Amino acid sequence: MxxxxxxxxxxxxxxxxxxxxxxxxxxxxxxxxxxxxxxxxxxxxxxxxxxxxxxxxxxxxxxxxxxxxxxxxxxxxxxxxxxxxxxxxxxxxxxxxxxxxxxxxxxxxxxxxxxxxxxxxxxxxxxxxxxxxxxxxxxxxILGMPGRTAWFGLMEAGKPKPGETVLVSGAAGAVGSLVTQFAIKAGCRVVAIAGSEEKCEWLKTLGVVEALNYKAFSSAPQLQTKLLELGGIDVYFDNVGGMVSDAALTSLNLRARVVVCGQISQYNGGLDTPEMSPRFLHQLLYKRASVHGILARDFTHRMAEMIEHVAPWVKAGEIQFxxxxxxxxxxxxxxxxxxxxxxxxxxxxxxxx
Ligand SMILES: NC(=O)c1ccc[n+]([C@@H]2O[C@H](COP(=O)([O-])OP(=O)(O)OC[C@H]3O[C@@H](n4cnc5c(N)ncnc54)[C@H](OP(=O)(O)O)[C@@H]3O)[C@@H](O)[C@H]2O)c1
The missing domain is CATH 3.90.180.10 (Medium-chain alcohol dehydrogenases, catalytic domain)
Structure with missing residues (x-):
């Protein structure tokens, strides 16, 4: 008015x-x-x-x-x-x-x-x-904070190599859907995890090798079995934490990289009183794996670098936003x-x- x-x-x-x-x-x-x-x-x-x-x-x-x-x-x-x-x-x-x-x-x-x-x-x-x-x-x-998080989190901490398997949790969300597509562009096999059949169907259209609805799995060992069947994980890009991460951390391949981007399953109350679960850190030892927490704001000064890579894909319609x-x-x-x-x-x- x-x-x-x-x-x-x-x-x-x-x-x-x-x-x-x-x-x-x-x-x-x-x-x-x-x-x-x-x-x-x-x-x-x-x-x-x-x-x-x-x-x-x-x-x-x-x-x-x-x-x-x-x-x-x-x-x-x-x-x-x-x-x-x-x-x-x-x-x-x-x-x-x-x-x-x-x-x-x-x-x-x-x-x-x-x-x-x-x-x-x-x-x-x-x-x-x-x-x-x-x-x-x-x-x-894609050309803002979520894009920056996905790009630098995957590329700098995940260090994906062609042919490797990248597991993305929260894969149908703002960050996850971009990580999924960046990893496919990097020549990786992507296993995507999301919370509904509709989301999984969309992720399949993006070219993932498998899209899993975590709500269809009743326990971490059940999901772990599936992830191992798919060949284990070289890069785990974690947006959610909780049960999905319990399964992912027990499915790592040798020298896997775990990118801790978010833990949304823990935000509603769990930040002050974290949900306790079996301890799987020994798996990191066995697999000589590394864990890297990433924060979007640490890469703000490199925004132009991300845009230089990603904007042409957006303009050409090669990445879905x-x-x-x-x-x-x-x-x-x-x-x-x-x-x-x-x-x-x-x-x-x-x-x-
Ligand atoms: N480190 C950083 O700098 C940085 C920057 C941006 C975002 N993040 C983090 O990245 C994650 C994704 O952020 P976003 O902005 O892209 O949000 P988003 O994925 O677009 O939206 C949140 C999604 O999280 C999933 N979710 C909600 N509760 C869940 C639960 N209990 N277990 C599993 N999945 C759950 C839901 O999808 P489903 O239907 O699949 O459950 C929901 O659609 C968040 O954890 C966020 O905090 C971190």
């Missing part, structure tokens, strides 16, 4: 007024994160931009599993997300007003302005997107909760309507 107010100084200067909506993170979840941990606040504002500042309006907002890690009361790679602040998140936005010569109204940009409809940012806090080069939503997925889009700013907390129920295929995004 836009209104125009005459300024009371220097004659009639156009002052636009905008309706701002913000989701504040207000309560730490003990288990599942949900709407009750957030509060929707609405207000009107008339922006006054300082030099080099830009007013942006979010069109697409990201929801990501790491948000749940930040909600735990304990320190992770950084302090917990503060209460009574806007939920942090990456966005794709349009410039509404600009006091910075590098940005014009109508430009597409990406930044980290969180779960709010509008934000005033300094020009160096946002990057311009070219819709002619790629769908702007790729900035939240799939999204699950939810229409409506008001559904942000529900969409976050949906990640833990496997509601998304590919990158989960909320469209601001």
């Amino acid at each position: 836009q209104q125009f107010h005459p300024s009371n100084t220097r004659g009639m200067i156009e002052m636009r007024c905008y309706q701002l909506k913000q989701w504040f993170y207000v309560k730490r979840p003990k288990g599942i994160v949900d709407r009750e941990h957030y509060e929707l606040r609405e207000s009107d504002f008339s922006p006054q931009l300082s030099k080099n500042e830009v007013l942006i309006k979010s069109e697409y907002i990201s929801v990501d599993p790491y948000m749940r890690i930040q909600q735990a009361a304990t320190h992770s790679w950084e302090p917990p997300h503060p209460l009574n602040t806007v939920q942090g998140a990456a966005v794709v936005a349009k410039v509404l007003e600009s006091n910075n010569s590098n940005f014009q109204p109508g430009d597409w940009v990406t930044g980290y302005t969180g779960w709010q409809t509008h934000a005033i940012v300094h020009g160096n806090e946002i990057q311009t997107l070219d819709p002619e080069q790629a769908d702007v939503k790729t900035a939240l997925g 799939r999204t699950t889009e939810v229409n409506g700013f008001e559904y942000l907390p529900d969409t976050l909760a949906g990640l833990f129920e496997g509601q998304n295929i590919g990158k989960a995004i909320v469209r601001v309507v």
Whole structure:
């Protein structure tokens, strides 16, 4: 909603007024994160931009599993997300007003302005997107943080070699579906694990040698038997932890590499009270395997390198970038909760309507 107010100084200067909506993170979840941990606040504002500042309006907002890690009361790679602040998140936005010569109204940009409809940012806090080069939503997925995680996690920590078997858990998700496709491009046999038949069917169309629905396996030994039948694992790209990882760690081949990217099965409560299971670290010894935890932000300075490799594949349609889009700013907390129920295929995004 836009209104125009005459300024009371220097004659009639156009002052636009905008309706701002913000989701504040207000309560730490003990288990599942949900709407009750957030509060929707609405207000009107008339922006006054300082030099080099830009007013942006979010069109697409990201929801990501790491948000749940930040909600735990304990320190992770950084302090917990503060209460009574806007939920942090990456966005794709349009410039509404600009006091910075590098940005014009109508430009597409990406930044980290969180779960709010509008934000005033300094020009160096946002990057311009070219819709002619790629769908702007790729900035939240394949050409953004998930793409960086998948690319550097697989290539630098997984070190895949042609012919090797790469097991990807959470394979139909934002990161997993990209790891799957990057590993196939690297000449590997990919075994994909996901949580529904629909997801497995899609993964088969991407060219995996096998797609396994982990919900069809009642125990880690049962899944382990299947993985060993498939020839064991040279690279395990772990997005989920829990039972799937118990099976994977007992199915490693000699000198396997385990990439610990995420442990989503443990986020809802398990971060403070981890789920205990049989200890399999002796398997790492027998197999002279290595384990490497990776964090997307450690590779932020190498973003251009990832884009140089991956953007041509996106443009040529050689990599599928799939999204699950939810229409409506008001559904942000529900969409976050949906990640833990496997509601998304590919990158989960909320469209601001
Ligand atoms: N290290 C880093 O820098 C970094 C960066 C980005 C993401 N990550 C991690 O990578 C993982 C994937 O992130 P993403 O953004 O790509 O999310 P995503 O995979 O698109 O969405 C989450 C998926 O996790 C699966 N899942 C939820 N609960 C599960 C459970 N209990 N057991 C097994 N699978 C479960 C669901 O798929 P199913 O239907 O298959 O269960 C769900 O769709 C997360 O663990 C995340 O924290 C790490």
